[in-house]
Amino acid sequence: xxxxxxxxxxxxxxxxxxxxxxxxxxxxxxxxxxxxxxxxxxxxxxxxxxxxxxxxxxxxxxxxxxxxxxxxxxxxxxxxxxxxxxxxxxxxxxxxxxxxxxxxxxxxxxxxxxxxxxxxxxxxxxxxxxxxxxxxxxxxxxxxxxxxxxxxxxxxxxxxxxxxxxxxxxxxxxxxxxxxxxxxxxxxxxxxxxxxxxxxxxxxxxxxxxxxxxxxxxxxxxxxxxxxxxxxxxxxxxxxxxxxxxxxxxxxxxxxxxxxxxxxxxxxxxxxxxxxxxxxxxxxxxxxxxxxxxxxxxxxxxxxxxxxxxxxxxxxxxxxxxxxxxxxxxxxxxxxxxxxxxxxxxxxxxxxxxxxxxxxxxxxxxxxxxxxxxxxxxx
Numbered sequence: 001x002x003x004x005x006x007x008x009x010x011x012x013x014x015x016x017x018x019x020x021x022x023x024x025x026x027x028x029x030x031x032x033x034x035x036x037x038x039x040x041x042x043x044x045x046x047x048x049x050x051x052x053x054x055x056x057x058x059x060x061x062x063x064x065x066x067x068x069x070x071x072x073x074x075x076x077x078x079x080x081x082x083x084x085x086x087x088x089x090x091x092x093x094x095x096x097x098x099x100x101x102x103x104x105x106x107x108x109x110x111x112x113x114x115x116x117x118x119x120x121x122x123x124x125x126x127x128x129x130x131x132x133x134x135x136x137x138x139x140x141x142x143x144x145x146x147x148x149x150x151x152x153x154x155x156x157x158x159x160x161x162x163x164x165x166x167x168x169x170x171x172x173x174x175x176x177x178x179x180x181x182x183x184x185x186x187x188x189x190x191x192x193x194x195x196x197x198x199x200x201x202x203x204x205x206x207x208x209x210x211x212x213x214x215x216x217x218x219x220x221x222x223x224x225x226x227x228x229x230x231x232x233x234x235x236x237x238x239x240x241x242x243x244x245x246x247x248x249x250x251x252x253x254x255x256x257x258x259x260x261x262x263x264x265x266x267x268x269x270x271x272x273x274x275x276x277x278x279x280x281x282x283x284x285x286x287x288x289x290x291x292x293x294x295x296x297x298x299x300x301x302x303x304x305x306x307x308x309x310x311x312x313x314x315x316x317x318x319x320x321x322x323x324x325x326x327x328x329x330x331x332x333x334x335x336x337x338x339x340x341x342x343x344x345x346x347x348x349x350x351x352x353x354x355x356x357x358x359x360x361x362x363x364x365x366x367x368x369x370x371x372x373x374x375x376x377x378x379x
Contacts, residue, residue: 002029002334002343007082007176008363010035010074011058012098013352014087016131016156017164017192018115019054022085024169026057027334027343033359035074036352038064053331055349061360062353065096069367074098076365079106082179083172087115090125100187110185111175115168117159119191131159131192138197139204147217147224163195218269220244226275227252227266230305231283238305239283239291252300256282 007030011022026032034055049055061077063070075098078084084103086093093099093114100112117134118124135141135158136151145152168190175188206212206219218224227243243252249266253259262278264271283291288304295302306314312323312330324333327348334343360367 001341002027003338003341005029005341007031008080009033009083009085010077010081012084012086012088012093013037013060014115016054016087016160017168018085018087019052020161020165021113021115021168021172022058023054023056024165024334025083025172026346029341029343029346032058033077033355033363034058034060034350035065035077036060036062038062038070038353040352049349049351050327050329052349053329056326056331057346058350059347059355059359060350060352061356065098071097073360073365073367075103075106077359077363078103078110080363080365081107081110082176083111083113085113085115085168085172090116090120104185108185109179109183111172111179111188112185113168113172113175113188113190115164115190115192117164117192119193120189131156131164134159134163134192135196137193138200140196140200142214143200143203143216143219143222145216147215149216151216158199159192159196163197163199164190164192167195167198224269224272226262226272226279229276231280233286233288233291234284235287235289237288239288239295240303240305241295242301244301248299248301251298255295255298255300258282 004025007025009022009025009030009032011018011032011034013019013034013036022032022034061073063074065071065074078098086098094101100114103110103112114120116125117129118127132141132153135154140158141151141153143151144154168188171188171190175186179185203212207214212219213224216222221228221244223229225244227241227249230238230240232238241252243249246266253262256279258278262275264275286294291302292304296304304310311317317323321333323330324345325331326345329348334345337343359365
């Protein structure tokens with residue numbers, strides 16, 4: 001019953017941002033059919049399909065796109081789709097006979113989503129890469145890390161999922177809205193390098209205004225400020241504070257009993273290091289739970305730094321139903337939330353080719369030949 005119910009999407013199986021984008025669409029109710037290969041492929045997923053949570057929510061059909069009959073089947077599915085998602089290097093889909101020109105000829109209303117790291121053109125377009133490389137080239141990686149230390153990869157959240165999958169999903173939905181008005185499809189060129197750069201817009205604004213230093217760990221939101229960062233507690237755990245606004249900062253000092261002892265005004269960067277040292281000493285005098293009892297839920301802007309197991313047990317996350325369990329595997333639930341057309345996880349991750357006959361039947365597509373549907377992995 002999600003808001004995208006009735007939308008049909010064909011996904012060419014890939015890694016990282018493409019599957020995450022399609023997971024989001026499926027969570028919102030879209031009927032996403034993933035075209036897997038008939039032979040095992042190195043897609044960076046767990047050996048057991050049930051743990052590949054990015055593949056949740058959609059059905060799988062197995063096709064060998066180098067075989068004419070299977071290619072014809074793929075084209076028949078594309079002819080009935082509202083959108084297509086592919087994440088190959090530039091030129092691969094064209095060589096398969098499934099490039100934008102061919103697909104839009106088959107289906108003029110199709111929104112054709114392309115996910116790459118470097119983009120469809122440019123000197124690096126054909127080079128291999130991963131999240132860390134894309135965010136490195138746009139200044140994002142350089143900005144993350146401690147003062148005097150090396151840059152720290154922020155998992156693969158900024159390039160793959162923030163700059164890649166979310167921008168692709170946004171682009172697809174924009175394309176679908178426009179196609180509903182014009183009756184014409186188009187290509188959505190989503191590149192992780194583009195999205196990661198876009199995510200840095202506010203930082204580039206601060207830099208232009210002279211309010212951002214290229215030195216890591218020297219700015220308000222990169223851990224340079226004593227009122228925005230993480231501190232170790234007595235039990236070796238960590239807490240986070242983000243008392244940026246004046247009233248929140250004042251409350252932090254009052255609750256810590258530091259009104260006369262911090263030794264610097266809030267935005268006097270010259271005193272930040274000394275202030276951080278004082279706070280570091282203070283926060284090591286109590287356990288994380290003790291600091292939670294004093295600060296959590298106040299306007300200090302505070303939260304304990306939780307590991308993945310702790311996050312699933314936190315009372316706020318449980319009250320929100322943030323994590324759900326599907327066939328015994330705990331995982332984050334769909335986001336965002338809707339008041340009426342509520343999203344849900346349609347099904348657990350499938351194994352390649354699990355739904356070949358079911359998909360062809362429900363989409364009204366003739367196989368065009370014998371299909372190799374893949375076999376279920378043995379335990």
